[in-house]
Amino acid sequence: MRGASILTQMAEFYEAGQAFVAITIVEVMGSSPREVGARMLMLANEETSGTIGGGALEHQATQDALRCLASGTSRLQRYRLDTEGEDAIGARCGGEVTVFFEAHTPGQKLVIVGAGHIGQKLSALASMLEYRVIIVDSRAEMLTLERLPAADELVCAGPEHVADVCEIDQATSVVILTHAAECDRDALNSVIDSPARYVGMIGSTRKIKSVFTELEGRGVAVERLAQVHAPIGLAIGAETPAELALCIMGEIVADRNGRLPVAVGPGESPPAF
Numbered sequence: 001m002r003g004a005s006i007l008t009q010m011a012e013f014y015e016a017g018q019a020f021v022a023i024t025i026v027e028v029m030g031s032s033p034r035e036v037g038a039r040m041l042m043l044a045n046e047e048t049s050g051t052i053g054g055g056a057l058e059h060q061a062t063q064d065a066l067r068c069l070a071s072g073t074s075r076l077q078r079y080r081l082d083t084e085g086e087d088a089i090g091a092r093c094g095g096e097v098t099v100f101f102e103a104h105t106p107g108q109k110l111v112i113v114g115a116g117h118i119g120q121k122l123s124a125l126a127s128m129l130e131y132r133v134i135i136v137d138s139r140a141e142m143l144t145l146e147r148l149p150a151a152d153e154l155v156c157a158g159p160e161h162v163a164d165v166c167e168i169d170q171a172t173s174v175v176i177l178t179h180a181a182e183c184d185r186d187a188l189n190s191v192i193d194s195p196a197r198y199v200g201m202i203g204s205t206r207k208i209k210s211v212f213t214e215l216e217g218r219g220v221a222v223e224r225l226a227q228v229h230a231p232i233g234l235a236i237g238a239e240t241p242a243e244l245a246l247c248i249m250g251e252i253v254a255d256r257n258g259r260l261p262v263a264v265g266p267g268e269s270p271p272a273f
Helices: 006-016 055-071 117-128 159-165 181-191 205-217 222-226 241-256
Strands: 020-029 039-043 048-050 075-080 096-104 109-113 132-137 153-156 172-176 198-201
Touching (some): 006 039, 198 241
Parallel strands (some): 172 198
Antiparallel strands (some): 020 039, 075 096
16 A cells, blocks of 8 residues: 555545554654654555554554454554553553544445345345345345345355355355255355354254364364354344344344343254245
8 A cells, every 4th residue: 555645545445445444643642653643544454554653552553453443443542652551562662642543444234145034034124224235045036126125235146155256344244044054054164264244154053063063174263163153143032034133133233332142042043944
């Protein structure tokens, strides 16, 4: 990211729908490598433009910027440029700086893999919550505007191609609820290494264990599988497609807001058809 001014780059990122954080020093007390107004930008891949001073300050700021991107929230953070004491970051300047992290994230997006009854209800609920809704299914006859009027985009593709046909970023949630366990497996395998902020898969505990075991055998990291919300949804005793859509969307919103309860998921979720 060179050659253009910070403001020009911000405008370009807006236009491209890229998530980024503008990191600005807003207060300085004592010695600091940069003064008030120093600014840098950081993308989700940690690529940066500009500088707020380098060293320990910039290293810590980039880590905090990633957390802002993950939550989609802006924040103020004070740093002590010292090696000891509260808020110390290992620098030796001796001063203090306050940094404003201004998170810019594209609108929240929901990718629903499976156009069955739960997908229908979930797309309507997500649209009400101002998510951009993309539904992926290999069955062209299921992907109609009559069945799915709330969807912003309908994509006919196999579950193994979800990550290829959808742009998945840190503002994307992926919900897997196809009509067959092998399709759920293939969809999960496709998106497991994506930067999606949330990935959830419907199914019974037995089916999920089977899918996870098979994917481990294919070389998928256990740590990645542990991040999947499965069984999916908040434990509210949901049974009908509408209730299941509610428990799934509730979990997505709770996860986005950092309010996810420890106990999650209906233990035995019916197949999504």
